[in-house]
Amino acid sequence: MKKLFSFVMGAAVIGTALAPSANAWWWGKKGSEKASITVYTALEDDQIPNYLKSFERDYPNIEVNIVRDSTGIVTAKLLAEAENPQADVVWGLAASSLLVANDRGLIQGYAPKGLSNVKPSFRDPAKNPSWVGIDSWISAFCVNKIEAQKNGLSIPKSWADLTKPEYKGHIVMSNPASSGTGYLSVASRLQNLPSEEDGWNYLDALHENIAQYMHSGSKPCKAAGKGEYPIGVSFGYRAVKQVNMGQPIEAVFPKEGSGWDVEANALIKKDKIKPAAKTFLDWAISPEVSREYAKSFAITAVETDVPLPKGFPSNPEKQLAKNDLQWAAVNRERILAEWAKRYDGKSAPK
């Protein structure tokens, strides 16, 4: 008995001793004196510290707690927490996701300072917009030059090229049912051919060449970078980044135009909206941080003087295909059901 008691006590003591500030660990360091806000974001992990530098310099009294996850996870979290929202601000989440959140009444319209600098197509047109964009992300192909050469493939230049028989089994793309990037490509094809029927015919032909539909937006490009598959249908920022990392990738922006979505900010509706949350939203479209966005993204919501990042087409705005975000959001369920019926059930590898 004594031994056991001392064992249990010992374990407890070790547990407490190991955590020097046990209380702070346990309670998530509540009760600090700075104003603090919680920011949910889907911006990539390695970009965030750079962006935040100017905020930390200008607002040393506001503590920013970042929760970074992929678009789908952040959106699911937001919706699940609806009853008692934890986030104060959403920063850089797909506008299509924010449309869903707004539809469920989770967003408080707010016009941040400097809103007039934001291009009209990059924001909700309402006077107090529910979402305000910061940049646009566009679909692109990652083509592995070494593997393409090994397999005797020419570099595809357009969506139409992807359906050529030579690419059979060499293309991977994001699954539209699990990734926003995948959906953006599919939705864009359906809107940019003469009729939706033609769009589906195109996707039928593309399906013949697809080796795998992958579960995240960046995965096809990563797979191409590692030479797993020569061609990945993914998005532009990703492709350009991998080129700059030194991978043998060519970033291809399809001739017919790219599908696109906007990464946007929003204020979360809750009983007590912190002033710091609004400060953050004002800052998040400021020219200074927009210049940082512009170093990675070809198209930003606020025009900057930053030269186009290496690897993007010279007139990126022209690259954008016709896209109605509202249409894409409203028709999403129908399109995905049709997509699953056509390609998902019978897509087990032969």
Next chain:
Amino acid sequence: MKVIYKSMYFKKNFNKSFNILLLRILIIFVFILVSFFIIIPLLPLFLKSFSDNKNNFIGFENFINYIQNPSLTQSFINSLKVAITTTFFSVLIGFIYAYALTRTRLPLKKFFNTFSLFSLYIPPLAVAIGLIYIFGKQGLITQGFFGTIPGFDINLYGFNGIIIGEIFYCFPQALIILVSALNLSDQRLYEAAESLKASPLRKFLTITLPNIKYGLMNSFFICFILSFTDFGVPKVVGGNFNVLATDIYKQVVGQQNFAMGATISIYLLVPSILAFLIDKNFQKNEASLISGKSIPFKPRKNLIVDSIMFIFCSLILILVFGVFSSIVLASLIKIWPYDISLSLQNFRFSNVAGNGYEPYFNTVFMSIYTAIFGTIFVFFTAYLVEKFKPLKKIRMLIYFFSTLPIAIPGLVLGLSYILFFNKPSFSVPFLDFQIFNPFSLLYGTMGILVLANIIHFFTVCFISATTTLKQIDKEFEEVSESLKVPFYKTFLRITIPLSLPTILEIGSYYFVNSMITVSAIIFLYPAKIPVSSVSIVNMDDAGDTASAAAMSTLIVLTSLFVRLIYEFTSRNVSKKSSVWINPLET
């Protein structure tokens, strides 16, 4: 004199009824805890399966819609195929490995024991990275070690990849149960068989197998359900091979369709409930093995068996080490497979939000807390359920609830926990009245992470504890009762010392799983407590495979370190607990 006698009589009587009262209170208390942590949080999500996304009640429409979807039948069949194949291989490998560890004179046994759960230390994403570097299109084996030997393509993406990944994940779980089943055995039975000149095969079939049938059956169920519900492996190496768990991911994360996600999760619970029903019938004729007179089994030398076992266990470990080495390699290589120069750059984590090592230490503390509190909770629950007679129905319910968490995908558990623990108050139906939800205090703290982990991994620990407790004869409790010794004294003096090896095993199981878990935690971690398994996902998202691999390496080494501490402690402990079984021997 008479007075003294009377008061003594009274005291004894009081003790006995106090004993039973205390037991009843404890059983009800545990029942309440288990309900609040397992069942009640799941209810809101399951109610969602009967409503649309705007919370209108629509009856069984979701279930019917899903069945009519042609991809369901395919996913369901695929999930079954994966589960059956995985279960077969995992239990087979787990059994042979466990047998080698407990019943033979395996050379280097300490080494094999230490590394037996090694594949469980590797975060799932890292397993995928490792498998891709070995078996992917550019993998070492596929390309024949950069073209030096003929390559061999196993077609990783799809069924094959899923099976390899699942076996990696499931066989240690079968092992952990089978080791605790094989550990407790009675030498006397084997001696008796020997004096009756029974052949080794006969001894195996008539003594060994029947003795561990409970553990064996449980490891079948565990592996089946784990591989039936896991989504980590299919997500990364599944290719176009759809399973039910990836369907949930698509619905919930891809399309924010919680209602449909909940519907599919209910389909996932079916095998688990079947398993519970079968299990209950099976248990009726279960006799315990270890009585007060048992003698622990002492394996004898057998050159042939020992060397076969040695080769088998080595092969398994070589595979696991192979995957681990490729992860280490991945953390050092610049651009796989095109620029294979090495650097230690990636261990700095300077590019990572939440400054590098902080998530790592958060994870270590979270895992320590989970191990301590989880082990106490799980063992006590199993003890109350297994050893006593009062409140049979409630104990059955606790047992049933305890078997459920394994069938709940982490994703579903995480979302359910948000819905329940993030609710500031409950409204009372038909009255305009709100009750404060005391559990909401946990939300946004380390506590919710620890709790989610305890519940997420509850079933395997619970079954492992039950398996051990079953094998300890109830006669200990019965004798104590007739001697009027309160049950807690028997618990502390007999049950715990006898079960210490299993208790430590449960603690280390909790620790290593909490180190690598992603699926539930990713929804629950508070802004100020980032954890490393999530940062691995984020680093990989950002294309930084090398840093992700580096962090994974760190996690594996930490778990290994903890395992070594465990080995050291348990060696001393198990000596003592065997001594306890047969005090006369020493």
